[in-house]
Amino acid sequence: MAAPTRTPAPQPIIIAVEPFGGSIRNHSPLLPLVYWDDAAVTRGDGVFETLLLRKGKPCLIDEHLRRFQRSAKLLDLPEPNADDWRKATAMAAEQWAEKTEQDAKLVWTYTRGRPTRDPQQPHPTAWLSVTAIDDAVLRQREEGVKVLSAPRGYVLHTEGEEEGARALPWLKVGAKTLNYATNMAALRWAHDQGYDDVIFTEGEKVLEGATSTVITVRGNKLRTPLAEGILAGTTQAAVFAHAEAQGWNCKAKPMDLEYLCHKADSVWLLSSVRMATRVRRINDVKLAKPDNEAELRALFQEALGA
Amino acid sequence: MAAPTRTPAPQPIIIAVEPFGGSIRNHSPLLPLVYWDDAAVTRGDGVFETLLLRKGKPCLIDEHLRRFQRSAKLLDLPEPNADDWRKATAMAAEQWAEKTEQDAKLVWTYTRGRPTRDPQQPHPTAWLSVTAIDDAVLRQREEGVKVLSAPRGYVLHTEGEEEGARALPWLKVGAKTLNYATNMAALRWAHDQGYDDVIFTEGEKVLEGATSTVITVRGNKLRTPLAEGILAGTTQAAVFAHAEAQGWNCKAKPMDLEYLCHKADSVWLLSSVRMATRVRRINDVKLAKPDNEAELRALFQEALGA
Structure with missing residues (x-):
């Protein structure tokens, strides 16, 4: 056959x-x-x-x-x-x-x-x-992803750190522009090492995925990194709004890789088309499958009205 | 008529x-x-x-x-x-x-x-x-430009500053990619304030123009900023090679805005199509026309074989 x-x-x-x-x-x-x-x-x-x-x-x-x-x-x-x-x-x-x-x-x-x-x-x-939708994306929705962490490689000025740096109107932080060559290069770099995706970091701080938002689940707490210069995620916002209404405690907070690898019950990357994919590995740390995976998937899908 | x-x-x-x-x-x-x-x-x-x-x-x-x-x-x-x-x-x-x-x-x-x-x-x-070639570019070749300085807005990691930051292979520093949305935004921001161009800085350090390389002339010294994460200029390299052979002293060295505004005899932006344009003003500092402007222009043109 x-x-x-x-x-x-x-x-x-x-x-x-x-x-x-x-x-x-x-x-x-x-x-x-x-x-x-x-x-x-x-x-x-x-x-x-x-x-x-x-x-x-x-x-x-x-x-x-x-x-x-x-x-x-x-x-x-x-x-x-x-x-x-x-x-x-x-x-x-x-x-x-x-x-x-x-x-x-x-x-x-x-x-x-x-x-x-x-x-x-x-x-x-x-x-x-x-x-x-690419087959790889459909597969990752179901199977999750292996992720390398990667320093973003530059530090954004915070306001007032230096004279004239206050406004920085040309940086266009928060705009979703077509300038993704670096993110694509980071993904190729991860693929070459047998990984599926990248989470950018700055020092110990977790920022975002190459084309996704990081969220974590711990008990009834949903968290997403609070950090400068990351793109506000539409999927993450929809998930938090819906989950909050269902009684989950949802907040943006600074977080580090240690929290992702060892404290959270589960870690997810949210984006529009792949929706939610569970992070199964970060660098050489395997993340165990959480007991409430099916419940979480249902929550995410409802949030998208999908 | x-x-x-x-x-x-x-x-x-x-x-x-x-x-x-x-x-x-x-x-x-x-x-x-x-x-x-x-x-x-x-x-x-x-x-x-x-x-x-x-x-x-x-x-x-x-x-x-x-x-x-x-x-x-x-x-x-x-x-x-x-x-x-x-x-x-x-x-x-x-x-x-x-x-x-x-x-x-x-x-x-x-x-x-x-x-x-x-x-x-x-x-x-x-x-x-x-x-x-745009009329504005032809005009700037002859008349020079007024320039705003602008913090680049982020600091690149130097090697070894943080674990894993050594290679940063996805940043592609030195590649001339199509990701110029930020540089174009900086130029629009300068134009809105009546200026023609931008010189990026990092702290006190001078980096580069939005689409050009900075060089300075002082006595028989030609200098260009030595700094990380700036694009190697083809025009600047050709000018330095030619000028060195003519007896000028040519070096890349770290430099600050103070040097540009008050120490150099003249400051130029080099790029392929505009060739060399003299910086007539940086922020609110007017830069006087140097005595050897004609000699310098001839030097730059010879260097380009043009």
């Missing part, structure tokens, strides 16, 4: 979103979309959001829209029109549902666009894509 | 370079080139070089090729084929010379490309572009 084969992934969907109330239309995924002089290509100058499309619906769309608009504002981009993005997302969800019942990854991208006569008046390039 | 009008800029030239010895061919600048899922677009995951095309010839092509290959290696990309890039650059130079005698900006871009079945075997996307 032949090995069972997975249904082939459906073709991606691309929908171009004109930035100032223009058309919202499908673009063939088989054709190039972006010009050679788009700021996304020449400078990584743009922002994005990744949403989970599950059972025909986009998860946490309000939260993603808020962060998308905040990122755009931090980068001095025109405000993305929420109605247009909702409309494009609904179109995409409907088209995907016609193809398959599989979950999908839905990405919004919004760039500074091509050079304009007046650089203060950018004309953004904007589109969304829907693609099948 | 009508105001004199500048000759309209010729159409850009785009030449696609297949990464593994395939075709080298023109692509219409009027059509999109890059796919929506290219790593350059989704992650800023790629490297680039910017060359000056002057009197029909690319300047410092060997130096740019070396840095291009070093950047690619740091990012675990397949080695760019030097012969192919030389051939594409010669084609581009010839095509540009048929259009105009104007200087041009020639950019090589080399990205991780679209997702492949095996992420360890990327299939890069590669092309070069030739475009007319």
Whole structure:
């Protein structure tokens, strides 16, 4: 008997979103979309959001829209029109549902666009894509991940540490920009050593995953690292809001690797598409499977409305 | 009498370079080139070089090729084929010379490309572009620039400062990647305050410009900041090599803003296309025009073979 084969992934969907109330239309995924002089290509100058499309619906769309608009504002981009993005997302969800019942990854991208006569008046390039979720991601949802810890390698200035350092308006901390080359390099470095993911640290402090938020569970306590210069996680926020309402004690607190490796009952990486994956190993420390794994998974899924 | 009008800029030239010895061919600048899922677009995951095309010839092509290959290696990309890039650059130079005698900006871009079945075997996307030089850049070559100093906002770890921080292989310090969103934001921040450019600092230490290398002149001494985590400048290296042979004393040394503002006879920002622009003001300190400005300009131009 032949090995069972997975249904082939459906073709991606691309929908171009004109930035100032223009058309919202499908673009063939088989054709190039972006010009050679788009700021996304020449400078990584743009922002994005990744949403989970599950059972025909986009998860946490309000939260993603808020962060998308905040990122755009931090980068001095025109405000993305929420109605247009909702409309494009609904179109995409409907088209995907016609193809398959599989979950999908839905990405919004919004760039500074091509050079304009007046650089203060950018004309953004904007589109969304829907693609099948990688097998590795689906497997990690179920099986968890092995993680290397890695110093982020730089220390952000805190306010007022040095004259002029107070504002640092060009650092754009908190914006989800397209500048992920370093994070991708950290993931390749971990993969080369047989690990699946990375948790960044600063000194003893735990920061975040390469593309995810760290949370820990201990008794009835859910914790996420409190630290400067990490991206606010939409999935983590949704999980904490829901869990708090269910009686869990949820807080952001500074934490160290020792807490992750030896004090927490379980450690999870939260992100939109992979949802929650349990950390099974950090460096050479194996983390035991917690008794309440099924309960936690159910809690996380409910939080995502998924 | 009508105001004199500048000759309209010729159409850009785009030449696609297949990464593994395939075709080298023109692509219409009027059509999109890059796919929506290219790593350059989704992650800023790629490297680039910017060359000056002057009197029909690319300047410092060997130096740019070396840095291009070093950047690619740091990012675990397949080695760019030097012969192919030389051939594409010669084609581009010839095509540009048929259009105009104007200087041009020639950019090589080399990205991780679209997702492949095996992420360890990327299939890069590669092309070069030739475009007319912005009027503002031409003006700054002649008139100099007003510069704001700006703390870079983070401190890179030095080796061995913390356990595990020794290598930091994912930081890719020294690679010229497409992750320039922060530098572009710093330039916008300076422009908003009536300045033309930015010099990054760390504490008292001077680092580099947003897209240029700082050099100073004092007597017969040429200096450039010695500091960690700054990009080795091809133009600065060429200027120092040439000037050293002419009897100047050239060194990289740690320097502070005080030196730039009050000790140096003149301060310059070097980069490929703008070449050398004199810093006329740093924050609220006006820098006087040096007596030897014409001599220095001649020195810089000779160094570039331009």
